[in-house]
Amino acid sequence: MSKRVLVTGSSRGIGRAIALKLASDGWSVAIHGTQIGKALQETRDLLGTACSGVYAGDLTHTGSVDGIVDRAVDSGTLQALVNNAGVYHPLNFLESSDSEFETNYRRTLAINFETPVRLTRRVAQYFVGQGGGKILNVASRVGFRGEAGASIYSASKAALINLTRALAVELAPKNIGLFGIAPGWVDTAMVREGMDDRLPSILEGIPLGRMASPEDCANIASFLLSDEAAYLSGQVIDINGASYFH
Numbered sequence: 516m517s518k519r520v521l522v523t524g525s526s527r528g529i530g531r532a533i534a535l536k537l538a539s540d541g542w543s544v545a546i547h548g549t550q551i552g553k554a555l556q557e558t559r560d561l562l563g564t565a566c567s568g569v570y571a572g573d574l575t576h577t578g579s580v581d582g583i584v585d586r587a588v589d590s591g592t593l594q595a596l597v598n599n600a601g602v603y604h605p606l607n608f609l610e611s612s613d614s615e616f617e618t619n620y621r622r623t624l625a626i627n628f629e630t631p632v633r634l635t636r637r638v639a640q641y642f643v644g645q646g647g648g649k650i651l652n653v654a655s656r657v658g659f660r661g662e663a664g665a666s667i668y669s670a671s672k673a674a675l676i677n678l679t680r681a682l683a684v685e686l687a688p689k690n691i692g693l694f695g696i697a698p699g700w701v702d703t704a705m706v707r708e709g710m711d712d713r714l715p716s717i718l719e720g721i722p723l724g725r726m727a728s729p730e731d732c733a734n735i736a737s738f739l740l741s742d743e744a745a746y747l748s749g750q751v752i753d754i755n756g757a758s759y760f761h
Contacts, residue, residue, distance in 0.1 A: 517541050517542055517543045518541075518542050518543065518594040518595065519542065519543040519544070519545065519567055519591055519592055519593050519594055519595075520537055520542050520543070520544055520545065520593070520594065520595040520596070520597060520740070521545040521546075521547065521568075521570075521583075521584075521587045521593060521595070521596050521597070521638075522534045522537070522544060522545070522546055522547065522597040522599055523547045523574070523583075523596075523597065523598055523599050523600040523634070524547065524548070524599040524600030524601065525544075525546035525547055525548060525555065525558050525599070526548040526549075526552070526554035526555045526557075526558060527554050527558075527703070527704065528701070528703040528704070528729050529599055529653060529698070529701060529703065529729045529732045529733070530546075530597070530599040530600065530653075531558045531561075531729065532728075532729030532730050532732060532733035533597055533599060533729075533732065533733045533736045533737075534546055534558060534562060535558075535561060535562065535733070536730070536733035536734065536736065536737045537733075537736070537737060537740065538562050538565035538566075540737055540741070542565070542595075542740075543565060543567040543591070544562055544565055544566055544567060545566075545567050545568035545569075545570065545587050545590070545593075546558055546559060546562070546566065546568070546569055546570070547569075547570045547571070547572065547583060547600070548569075548571055549571065549572070549573050549574070550571050550573075551569055551571045555569060555571075556569075567590060567591055568586070568587055568590045568591075570583050570586055570587060574600050574625070574626045574630040575622055575625050575626055575630075576625075577625060577629050577630050577633050580630060580633040580634050580637055581637060583634070584634065584637045584638055584641070588641060592645065593638065593641065593642075593648070594648050594649065595648055595649040595650070595651070595740050596634060596635070596638045596648070596649075596650045596651070597650075597651045597653070597736065597740075598631040598634055598635065598650070598651070598652045598653060598675075599653040600626060600630075601626060601627045601653065602622060602623060602626050602627065603623075603665070603668050604619050604622070604623065604668070605664045605665065606619045606664060606665070606666060606667055606668075607664065608666050619667055620667050623667045623668055623671050624667070624670075624671055627668070627671035627672065627675065628671045628674045628675055628678075631652060631675060631678075632678060635650055635652075635678070635682065635693075638650065639682075639686060639689075639691055642689070642690075642691050643689050643691070646690060647689065647690030647691055647692075648690075648691055648692075649691070649692045649693075649694070649739075649740050650682075650691065650692070650693045650694070651693075651694045651695065651696070651736055651739055651740060652675050652676075652678070652679050652693070652694070652695045652696075652751075653695070653696055653698070653732075653736075654672045654675050654676045654679070654695045654696065654697045654751060655668070655669075655672040655697055655698060655699075656697050656698065656699040656753065656755050656758075656759055657669040657672055658672030658673040658675065658676045658697055658751075659673070659676070659697065659753075659759070659761045660759060660761070672697075675695070676695055676697065676751050679693045679694065679695040679749065679751055680693075680749045680751070683748040683749030684749065687748055692744075692745075692747065692748040693748055693749060694739040694740075694744075694747070694748065694749075694750055694751070694752075695750070695751035695752070696732055696735050696736055696739070696751070696752050696754055697751050697752065697753050697754065697755075698727055698731075698732050698754045698755065699721070699726075699727065699753075699754065699755030699756065699758050699759065700717055700721065700726040700727065700755075700758075701726055701727045701728070701729060701731075701732060701754075702725075702726040702727065702728055702729070703729060720758050721755070721756040721757070721758045722756060722757040722758065723756035723757060724756075725756065726756075727754050727755070727756065731754055732754055735752050735754055739752070
């Protein structure tokens with residue numbers, strides 16, 4: 516029987532690439548999106564028989580967590596969770612209006628940190644009953660470094676990174692492994708939108724000369740969730756083309 520994984524934010528980009536890569540590795544993949552729209556249905560179609568469930572839930576509302584996990588578990592055993600869903604909204608910390616700041620602050624923390632915390636806790640409780648499991652968090656390079664216009668986003672990803680490390684220590688005796696990936700610039704539709712004027716300067720800062728592809732991220736996720744990484748836990752792997760070290 517193939518192992519089963521739930522990947523949040525599977526409609527496009529890194530989430531879709533991780534879902535497809537894990538399916539090619541032999542995983543049975545449950546996918547999630549804010550709503551079951553065209554993009555999520557495309558992911559389901561690409562997965563074919565490897566898709567073991569399609570779940571919708573607005574992760575801005577942390578109360579939706581239990582429903583997503585319960586529905587996924589009701590459909591079959593679960594051996595791994597990928598907390599991929601995330602948002603990035605640029606923010607001028609001082610010059611944004613109070614309304615803009617509050618909206619950005621609440622939405623960014625809810626989706627990028629608060630909901631992953633609750634999903635991790637809910638799934639880890641389930642993993643204890645079956646003897647273990649793995650949780651992969653998709654963080655960001657800016658979780659390790661400052662970046663103008665991304666203060667709240669950076670803070671949310673830094674929190675996710677340190678949650679990963681702390682829980683790796685706490686949950687290791689229960690055979691629950693936690694991991695993270697920290698991509699830099701990734702060539703997705705979301706990143707490309709409105710970036711034509713900045714692309715040359717971005718590439719100048721990447722020694723490998725290109726942005727990462729979603730598949731680059733998926734390949735590392737695949738390794739961390741594989742049996743080959745059985746003795747690892749707490750690692751957060753940079754994927755940034757040698758553009759930043761810490």
